[in-house]
Amino acid sequence: MVLVGALIGGITNSIAIKMLFRPYKAIYVKRWRVPFTPGLIPKRRVELAEQLGKLVTTHLLTAEGLKKKLESSLFMTEMTEWLKKEVKKVLRSDETITSVSEKWFGITDGKKQLESKIDEWLEIKSVELLTELRPKRVKDVIPENLNKKVEQSIPQVTAVFIEKGKHYFETEEGIERLSNMVDRFLSGRGTVGNMVSMFLGNERLVDKIQPEIIKMLNDEGTHELIEVFMKKEWEKLKQSKVEDVEEYVDLQQMVYFLKQEVMENVPVHYFDEPFHRWTQQYEQHLLNDLTPRFVKKVGQTISDELVYLLKKLKLEEVVKHQVEQFSVKRLEDMVLSISRKEFKLITYLGAILGGLIGLFQGIILIFLQ
Template sequence: MNVVVVVIMMVLVGALIGGVTNSLAIKMLFRPYRAYFIGKWRVPFTPGLIPKRRGELAEQLGKLVVNHLLTAEGLQKKLQDKLFLNEITEWVQREVTKLVSSEETLVNVLEKWFGITNGKEKARAGLERWLNKKLNVMVEEIRPLQLEEVVPKGVNEAVDKYIPQLTHLILEKVKNYFNSPEGIDQLANMVDRFLLAKGTFGNMITMFLGNERLVDKIQPEIIKMLNDEGTHQLIEDFLTKEWRKVKKLRVTDLEEYMDVNEVMSFLQEKIMDHVPFTKLDKPLKEWSLIIEQPLINEVVPLAVNKVGQAVSSELVTLLTKLKLEDVVREQVEQFSVSRLEDMVLSISRRELKLITYLGALLGGLIGLFQGIFIIFLS
């Protein structure tokens, strides 16, 4: 009977020693949180393993995250995944739909999201400054240029092609005028003034013609001259020659006849008049009807795809600049040891208890073998 009691006692002692030893070893991973000293002598095993090696742990966790978890290759693969892109696209489309269908005005959006107050006035003032700057730059650039370099090529070609038609139009207008009573009267007045200015010579011509008017003889000849192909060619050549001269003029030469800055101011004013600033005060849903479907169905998917490609191509650079390893290390170093302990225990509490029970079991088995060994020796 005494032998059985001894064996049982040895099993219990072995189990207690094994369980307590394992439990103490687990606790010594974290505790004590700080070092204890007796005089200048530091008590062994203080602080615990993790508090003592927290710096190394933080550094290794940083390397683990960068080298094995958040790798550029893994993130690139995720960004290029069609399912992920579809999910992001659908989310952005939903958010854009909510925005463009809302009662908020663009002014409110600018103020809420970007902190821009008086958005309407600032937008107008900013556009005016931008336009003024761009137009001034444009004026300085075109001043030394010839007119044919400033006017679009299509306009130059159109004017060249239009000159024959313009010649025909001018001749037709002149013929119609001289065939009209008003034109004949005007021509008669001109002839009378001409003869009157010639004095005696003019009176002689009048006496020679008798009751016939000189204008009745001149007017048909003028019409005949205007119908002549040579006249048409003469005027066409003249207009072509003059147009070529005009095209060779520099913008600076035109400033003698008009104020270029005044023209640019006029253009700026007209552009500003056609910019819908009044809609900035209206709800987004009222002025976004035209662009809503193209924006959601075309612009958003394209933008998501382009942003994904841009981020993917620059991911290595971005991760390098973010210095994730340092971020993780700094965050872990800022954790209190008690928080680290809670994090580890929250994940592995069950396993750590099993380790404690396993220690007790092994200790009990060792005590059992010791008891049996003692029995055989005795």
């Protein structure tokens, strides 16, 4: 009876363990389904998948738990160090912006696209700027510091203008030009001009006029006159509209010149140069300043939007779907690989309990006889 009880207990527990997974599918005799088929887990797979999905989202991958992980100093340090290594690899590689953009983003002509986009953007902005500025007065357009600089520079410009004038009229070219002007003036006066020429005799009128012009230019009154004139003209210019100034200054040409300057100074040549040739000057800044800030900013953003992200990811449905697609055979192998020893002990325990029950029954029979 002990042997029979032990055999029954062991076999019963072993069958019960097997019935957790097997049979994998329901067994039918004609239209009648054999009881206890399929096994417990295959039969309850949908419910199991649903409960596992709820378990993962409610107790395992919770927003609070993930948020604590993201905000932990250890995680931030590890992510920063990892990103530093990856950035360093790129900065010291032979890759170029062109090759990286082609490999990662499928962009084959990034350089041309960038130049085209910059040119297009500058064209749009220049048209918008000119359209906005034309109705305005010059004084409302120019910066205050530029206005002050112009006003402060008028005396110096006047002094330079006078010095240049004196120097010019002291040169042979200046004297010759002045002489031609005097001759044209006298010839245009007819008899009066001839009388002046006869009165001077062999002396040239220009020899008398030139020193007087130099003296006039050296006079403080001349300097003050020219300075006042330039200030008045500057004030008059500031009161003018930009569209009026455009009659004398080709703003379109100026804008075109500025566009060309911008395009020439955009470092598009970096697109075809290996990273290690031009990133050395930026490496420390990128690694020590921008990378930690980037990791912190991304971590903070993800942490703030974590609840929304988890809702959008629909982890419960993902887990449920994955479990439903999971092979029962593979699941059985996984469980047995972890708990085979425990299942054997359960089988042995059933045999022991069955043997003890058989022993107890045998003792009762002996007493009854």
